[in-house]
Amino acid sequence: MAQLTVYGTPVSVYVRIVRLLLEEAGAAYELKEVDIFNGENQSAEYLAKNPFGKVPTLEVDGAFIYETTAIMGYLDTILASHRFSFSEPLQQARMHQIMGIVDSHLYAPAIGLIAIQRLIVPSQGGETDEDKVKAAIAPVKTALEAIESLTVGSPYLLGSEVSIADFYLIPVFTYLSQTPEYEATIAQTPKLRAWWHQVSQLPNVKKVCA
Template structure:
């Protein structure tokens, strides 16, 4: 069994995605926190692992791997025999399409804007930029509509078993569900709301929220 360390803050959506794969497969690992609020991700020691200063970085027997899409597919193959990747080629493509939508179109407005402005800024004594939030809501709605259009939500995104797409999307939607904008962003995608009600009960997901 390889020695696996996840470098990153426990509250990160992408750290949670990585940890869910490990939790789902009962794979031993160590979580080594990175304090992104104090800028630890930009320290030379961390940049030696991840030159772009993002989280997480996966360490496997002293080798470092970054970018969550690469980490997720590596772990699925290494510790789960590809169990989170559909056999059907089109369904595989849909899975990667959803992951790409999260990376390219959902994460920015959902996390970098709405979550930061609604949850982080007030917790640090600041005032929410409501104009920025209002501008981000339609972008989140567009991304969620795109995901719903290619998902089956029966009950998971791509069928009756969990895929990497579910593990990718869950942590992002979790933060949205804790903002006052939740009903607005989810109102036009009822199938995704039903998916969330089911998928959010996965034991691995509840575990990484602790």
Template sequence: MAKLTVYGTPISTYVRTTRLLLEGIGADYDLKSVDIFNGESQSAEYLAKNPFGKVPTLEVDGTLLYETNAIVEYLDATLADRKFSPSEPLAQARMRQIISIIDSYLYANAISTIVIQRLIVPNQGGKPDEALIANAVAPAKTALEAIESLTVGSPYLLGSDVGIADFYLIPIFIYLSKTPEFEAVTAQTPKLRTWWDGVSQRPDVKKVCG
């Protein structure tokens, strides 16, 4: 098997997405911490790997890949025979819809705003910006309700098998579920609530996100 190295901050949701897929494959890989909080991701050494200073970056036998979507689709195709992607075209489109909703509409509101303000700012001795949080609740709710409308939820987002869409959403829920806003943003998403009750108990989720 190829030599795999994941560079990134272990608590990053996107690093966790990549690792959940690797754990699902049963792949042997190294995780090399690149701390986005202390400036390591902006170092010349790391920027030579990823010019945008984002995480994760994957190294495969000396070849570098960045952008989570590119990484997970490559790993799924080369190491898992596309086990984690639906084979049916509409289901494939639904998977990409869910990923796009997370990237474009959910992440900034759920993680960059609600989670950062509720969990990170107080941990650093600051006071949450309640106005920022309040303004993020409605768009986060809209994004989750959109995902709910695309979800099969039996028991995974797109059917009976865990897949890339699940690996994207699980790390978001890990953090969001620890905030008071979780109840409000998931109030109209019963399938996602049931999905979360199940996937949160998976051994790979506990290993990567515990």
């Protein structure tokens, strides 16, 4: 079995995405802290593993893989025989659409703006920038409503089996659901509301996203 090491900060959304798959697959792995809050991700040592200074990076027997989509595809292949993706082409396309929406349209407003301004800034003694939060609500709603239209929603986003699409969305919901903007952003997404109600209770979600 390959030796797996995840480099990153445990509170990172993308680190959590990778760890959800690892935990669900029952894999043995090591988590090595790279602190994105003190700039450790910009150290020469870390940039040699990931030139963009982002977390996570996965080390497999001395080889480094970065970009979460690549890491997830790799781990799904080596650990789970593609159990967390689909052989049916339309379902596979839906899964990739949800991953792409999280990457390109949801992460920045939901995490970079709402969660940072509501949860991180005040915890460090700063004041929430209400204008930034307000401006983020519409793009978050657009992204969540798009995901809603692609999903089955019960119990998992794409049906009876958990997939990489769920792993992508769960860490975003973990943070968004702790903010006062949550109710407004999910007002038009009843399937996602029901989905979150169920998946937030899963033991590995509690373990990784606590």
